[in-house]
Amino acid sequence: MSDLLGSIWWMIVALGVLVTFHEFGHYWVARRCGVKVLRFSVGFGKPLWSRRDRHGTEFAVAAIPLGGYVKMLDEAEGNVPASQLGQAFNRKPVLQRIAVVAAGPIANLVLCVALLWAMFVLGKQDFSATLGNVKGIAAEAGFQRGDRLLRIGDRDIATWTEATMALTKSAIDAADVPVRVETAEGRIQSRTLPLSRLPVGFDQENATTLAGLAWRHWQTPAVIGEVSPGGPADGRLKTGDLVTAVDGQPVSDFSQISPLVQALGERGGNAMVEVDRAGERLALELAPRRMRDPQTGTEYWGLGLASPKTRELPPYDAIQQFGLLAAVPAAFRETGKLATDALGMMRRMLTGDASLKNISGPITIARTANVTAKRGADWFLYFLALLSLSLAIINLLPIPVLDGGHLLYYLIELVKGSPLSERAMVTGQYVGLALLAGLMGLAFYNDILRLVT
Structure with missing residues (x-):
């Protein structure tokens, strides 16, 4: 319940900040162009609070906090007194109308x-x-545990977040x-990751995992969370023991235990399992036994060990910090990179290369x-920045009912010297609403699918 309430609260905060800033962009430029603004509303529906300034603009906070709007004096919205026609939005030169409409997305940028x-x-x-376990095509290409990625393609990499985005784009492009x-020993090396070998129709949200890459911070410490009653390790190993080696092979991650035990079982014989038990180093001889996975029914060689059900992430080991x-x-460089990535993903979806699940x-x-x-505040600021950029890009799409659709109308008017006919504009509005409804339906479907799976 706390996660649900937290999600609702922080979404309201995020949308409130971003939409208010977006609408303020429209408001500020409209006022500079001499347009009379009737209402600046944060939220929709019945106002919970409102006040009117000396220019006659009503500022309101409404009951439904999922958006906002600026209402300007416009003959398309109703009758305008003759004395105020010069302040009507529709009577302003086309370049001023373009500036007012474009101000919202620019404010988000x-x-x-x-x-x-x-x-x-x-x-x-x-x-x-930094890589943890490596297997599959990544291992075949020479990548190893402890490698730290410094550059992918033509982009320098400082963090796991940047590496994941760069690798996902290359995987979608089958490149x-x-x-x-930089290897664990400190040597700088160049390798090629053959992402073109990923199967057709692969899950693009898990491209790095399918390529055989796992990250060091994903690793689960080799701490025993549970010992199966009656299993090979019952009575010998205990919950909380830290496994340090199996048959002389060092262990630093819980996922390393199973392959080593599997190899022992196939070879036959006992093995020494070394553990750290509250600071005491122990070496215990155990014999793997044929076991069955209760979920899949598959058989495997095992010791009857399970990892802890929950774990905390390790401390962050990379920080990007600059002076004032x-x-x-x-910030400008990061905005450029995020915009390039977002537009590139949109292009890939339009061409069918990227899945609409994105x-x-x-x-x-x-x-x-x-x-x-x-x-933390740093991550939330990053999220808000990404969402603000997305809001700017989406609003600039040439879809009627969005800012980009209105800009398209005004650019056509600028070229032909006269506004589009009312019939053409109404038709465009219906088309825009249909496109927007389809896009929202797809977004909801993807959200629900993520919850279910």
Whole structure:
């Protein structure tokens, strides 16, 4: 219940900040262009609070906190007194109308840069792009545990988040990507990850895992969470024991135990399992036994050990932090990278290369807002910046009912010298509503599918 309430609260906070800033962009430029603004509302529905300024603009906070709007004097919205026609939006020159409409998305871009600047000043904590277990095509390409990724393709990598995005893009493009790494021994090497070998129709949300890569911070310490009654380790190993080696092979992650035990069982004979028990080093001789997985029914060689059911993430080992001035170009660079990635993903979805499962809706947004808020101010600022950028890009799409659709109308008017006919504009509005409804339906479907799976 706490996660549900937290998700709802932080989504309201996020949308409140972003939409208010977006609408303020429209409001500020409209006022500079001499347009009379009738209402600036944060939220929809019945106002819970309102006041009117000396210019006649009503500022309101409404009951449904999932958006907002700016209502301007416009003959398309109703009768306008003759004395106020000069302040009507529709009577303004087309370039001024373009400026007013474009101001909303531009405000979100400005906010994105400001949020990233604040994030870099505070210091963005993350995990380094250091590999844990490696298998599959990544292991065949020479990648090893302890490798730290420094560059993927033409992009320098500082964190796990950046590495995941870069590798996912290359996987969608079915490209063999050059990777520069620093090995656990400190040597700089270049390797090629053959992502073109991923199967057709692979799960794009798990591209790195399918390529055989796991990250060091994913590792589960080799602490025994449970010993199966009657199993080979019953009475010998205990909950809380830290496994340090199996048959002389060092163990640093719980997932390493099973393959070593499987190899022992196939070879036959007993093995020495070394553990740390409250600071005491022990070496116990155990014999793997044929066991059956109760969920899948498959048989395997095992000792009857299970990892802890819950674990905490290790401390962050990478931080991106700049001074007040140095954070400014860093914020612009990060905005450029995020915009390039977002537009690239949209292009891939339009061409059919990227799955439409990548589209997320309000449920995913709410859950992500809650998770990032729990991680700290730096992560929540990053989330807000990404959401603000997404809001700017989506609003600039040339879909009627969005800002981009209105800009398209005004650009056509600018070229042909006269406005589009009312019939054409109404038709466009219906088409835009249909497209928007389809997009929202797909986003909700993806959200629900994520919850179910």
